[in-house]
Amino acid sequence: MTRLSNHEAFDLSGRTAVVTGAGRGLGRAIAQRLAEAGAHVTCADIDPATADDTAALITSAGGAAVGRTLDVTRAADVEAVVAEVVADHGHLDVMVNNAAIINDTTVLDTTEADLDRIMAVNFKGVFFGCQAAGRAMVTQRSGSIINLASGAIDIPTPGLICYSAAKVAVAQLTRTLATELGPDQVRVNAIAPGWIDTPMNERHVLAADGSVDPDKKRDYVAVRSRLSVMGIPGEPDDIAFAALYLASPAARFVTGIVMRPNGGSTMPI
Numbered sequence: 005m006t007r008l009s010n011h012e013a014f015d016l017s018g019r020t021a022v023v024t025g026a027g028r029g030l031g032r033a034i035a036q037r038l039a040e041a042g043a044h045v046t047c048a049d050i051d052p053a054t055a056d057d058t059a060a061l062i063t064s065a066g067g068a069a070v071g072r073t074l075d076v077t078r079a080a081d082v083e084a085v086v087a088e089v090v091a092d093h094g095h096l097d098v099m100v101n102n103a104a105i106i107n108d109t110t111v112l113d114t115t116e117a118d119l120d121r122i123m124a125v126n127f128k129g130v131f132f133g134c135q136a137a138g139r140a141m142v143t144q145r146s147g148s149i150i151n152l153a154s155g156a157i158d159i160p161t162p163g164l165i166c167y168s169a170a171k172v173a174v175a176q177l178t179r180t181l182a183t184e185l186g187p188d189q190v191r192v193n194a195i196a197p198g199w200i201d202t203p204m205n206e207r208h209v210l211a212a213d214g215s216v217d218p219d220k221k222r223d224y225v226a227v228r229s230r231l232s233v234m235g236i237p238g239e240p241d242d243i244a245f246a247a248l249y250l251a252s253p254a255a256r257f258v259t260g261i262v263m264r265p266n267g268g269s270t271m272p273i
């Protein structure tokens with residue numbers, strides 16, 4: 005193997021990436037970091053305005069990006085985004101299946117509609133992303149697929165069954181696909197983040213009018229920070245750097261892992 009400099013090992017120049025759920029939160033941070041490393045990033049989200057906003061943030065910082073609308077529950081949407089990248093650039097190098105939703109129902113309170121919706125977005129959406137990207141990457145015999153799981157795969161949490169069950173399925177999809185695509189030089193890994201302050205988690209700190217209550221938010225962040233053995237909250241870049249590593253040449257021998265950037269919060273202590 006040619007010895008790479010540190011810069012070369014994390015350089016994504018000439019590479020392409022798709023990030024689903026790139027309109028805000030972790031998806032936005034991941035898209036920005038991949039672009040900063042040189043990748044052309046397709047920022048895909050169900051919300052067209054936020055997808056375009058992320059792409060605009062990247063291009064105004066000197067990077068290359070486009071915003072695209074997709075609903076990951078629709079295989080045809082995901083396939084179209086991947087096909088466009090391959091048609092325009094000749095290759096898809098990085099696929100980040102990040103889009104997800106959450107709900108807070110107990111097993112006994114969950115409706116069939118709740119279950120179907122979260123499985124459709126959080127599991128089938130990732131599955132479709134793996135299929136579309138995997139087919140393109142097998143053809144080119146290279147690529148990195150990164151799926152977002154969650155610390156919820158390790159800790160049973162009351163009221164989080166739909167979300168955590170879908171994420172466990174994502175972890176097993178990741179490992180299974182790594183075994184299936186390894187011979188074709190396609191790597192497949194998951195990231196299981198700890199608690200990060202993103203819009204997804206603001207549902208716990210809303211005022212009566214639906215806006216974020218800053219006092220509630222400060223108290224909630226303090227409580228969640230104590231989940232980490234370090235006593236600090238995670239930030240979107242903590243996850244974006246993990247994605248950058250898994251996307252990069254530095255991780256050429258890394259496949260089938262579930263990386264846990266979570267401040268030690270899921271260690272069995």
Ligand SMILES: NC(=O)c1ccc[n+]([C@@H]2O[C@H](COP(=O)([O-])OP(=O)(O)OC[C@H]3O[C@@H](n4cnc5c(N)ncnc54)[C@H](O)[C@@H]3O)[C@@H](O)[C@H]2O)c1
Nearest residue numbers: 025027028029030050075076103104152154199200202204
């Ligand atoms: N924030 C955390 O603490 C945390 C912890 C563990 C795992 N995660 C995972 O990280 C990922 C990102 O989380 P986040 O906190 O940034 O969430 P978020 O809710 O802030 O952002 C999710 C994005 O996904 C988009 N999206 C939702 N449904 C979609 C669909 N059907 N098709 C396309 N896009 C869709 C939303 O519009 C939004 O832009 C998710 O997979 C989440 O489960 C987050």
